[in-house]
Amino acid sequence: MSRNLISEQEVSLLLNDILERYGYDFTEYAPASINRRVNHLYQVDRFPSFAEYRYRIISDPAYALRFVEEITVNVTEMFRDPSFYQALRTQVLPVLATYPFIRVWHAGCSTGEEVYSFAILLKEAKLLHKAVIYATDINAGVLEKGRKGMFRLSQMQQYSRNYMESGGREDFSSYYTANYEYAKFREDLGEKIIFSPHNLVTDGSFNEFQLIICRNVLIYFSKKLQDRVLTLFSDSLEQLGFLALGSKETLNFTSVTGKFKQLENREKIWRKVQL
Amino acid sequence: MTTAPYLIVIGGSAGGLHPILTLLPGLVASLPAAILIVLHRQSHYESVLTDLLSAKSALPVKEASEKEPLLPATIYIAPADYHLLIETDHTFSLDDSEKVNFSRPSIDVTFTSAALAYGSRMTALLLSGANTDGTEGLIDVHDAGGTTAVQDPATADSDYMPRQAILHAPVDIILQPSEMAAFINRMAEV
Structure with missing residues (x-):
């Protein structure tokens, strides 16, 4: 795709890295939403390639924490519904x-x-x-x-x-x-x-x-x-x-x-x- | 690849309801495709919208539920206040993350997600509206091999959204509301 999206298979690689290295398990999350958020962060943080994104997550625990916090949805409001x-x-x-x-x-x-x-x-x-x-x-x-x-x-x-x-x-x-x-x-x-x-x-x-x-x-x-x-x-x-x-x-x-x-x-x- | 039915995704904002009400009565009852409608609106009018569309359609109309498989000859409406995504196993997912283009549901989010799951087995149709939602999604649909269609801006109550799409996205066909039902019937047969 023209927007240089990360594939579902590549997202699973990252989720496995996060599980093995940091103990957070996102492998049983519904894929469509998590794919969208992993891709969104990839674009916001302007990684030139999937390999560099993956390397940063594996090698930088502070960045891995950012990854975990950003791929979970934190939208809420008071007295919602x-x-x-x-x-x-x-x-x-x-x-x-x-x-x-x-x-x-x-x-x-x-x-x-x-x-x-x-x-x-x-x-x-x-x-x-x-x-x-x-x-x-x-x-x-x-x-x-x-x-x-x-x-x-x-x-x-x-x-x-x-x-x-x-x-x-x-x-x-x-x-x-x-x-x-x-x-x-x-x-x-x-x-x-x-x-x-x-x-x-x-x-x-x-x-x-x-x-x-x-x-x-x-x-x-x-x-x-x-x-x-x-x-x-x-x-x-x-x-x-x-x-x-x-x-x-x-x-x-x-x-x-x-x-x-x-x-x-x-x-x-x-x-x-x-x- | 499973034998999922063809998918038609229709996105509309201000003025989008009118072409939908025009096209619904013309759809064949045995349509071999699932239709998904993403319409910007106030969350309060939820059940009213389903009833309104049901009255005009020979096909069943229902709000899309999470984990529900997409079936042919069925019209699904994206629920208010959630983004609607499609999994590669052709079931729905909901997402209440940040608004996109000031909208939730966002047309871009659903178009892009559908493109990833359906590739060339889908058509995206963008209707009247006053913002830029839908354009990026149409690009993704096109790049994944799907068909892109836009309402003729001259027939739209708010022509900004279809005009933006025609300017910035590869659009395969521009349609009058009166031509949309026949177009959908034809695409679903392919």
């Missing part, structure tokens, strides 16, 4: 309220916008004080951003609109202070969030939860890896715990279909009905 957050408010939080202590796992949290959104829901339901949210991602760089709780001020108008559409009644701007071009979210929202690295491909379960949120992560995985990760989630949920996915993701036709029942709405929230 407001109707999903409305369903969490009305159908999930009232159940969580009955527990003495609430444990939530937000897997693949990226820079944390959706984690803070959920913390706001818990705060408004007066549940945050007895909750802990484990927010995990494969990418250490985005977790550091999440810990800071600072998001672009220019996004706040959109986020405020999403918040209101999700049923929020407060003044959204009361949750942050404007600081130059960033909005710094309140300390009390962040103090119940534990940001920590976790690789869904290679790491196991680390606790038992009443709610696992994992949105727009499974779309990047092969069917086989999706099944593995869903089994991990199922094993990490208490009986009657909730699993929440992205708006185009489903438990239908997966390894755990029979164990879960979808809530009676159009949102992607399931309840574990069978151990």
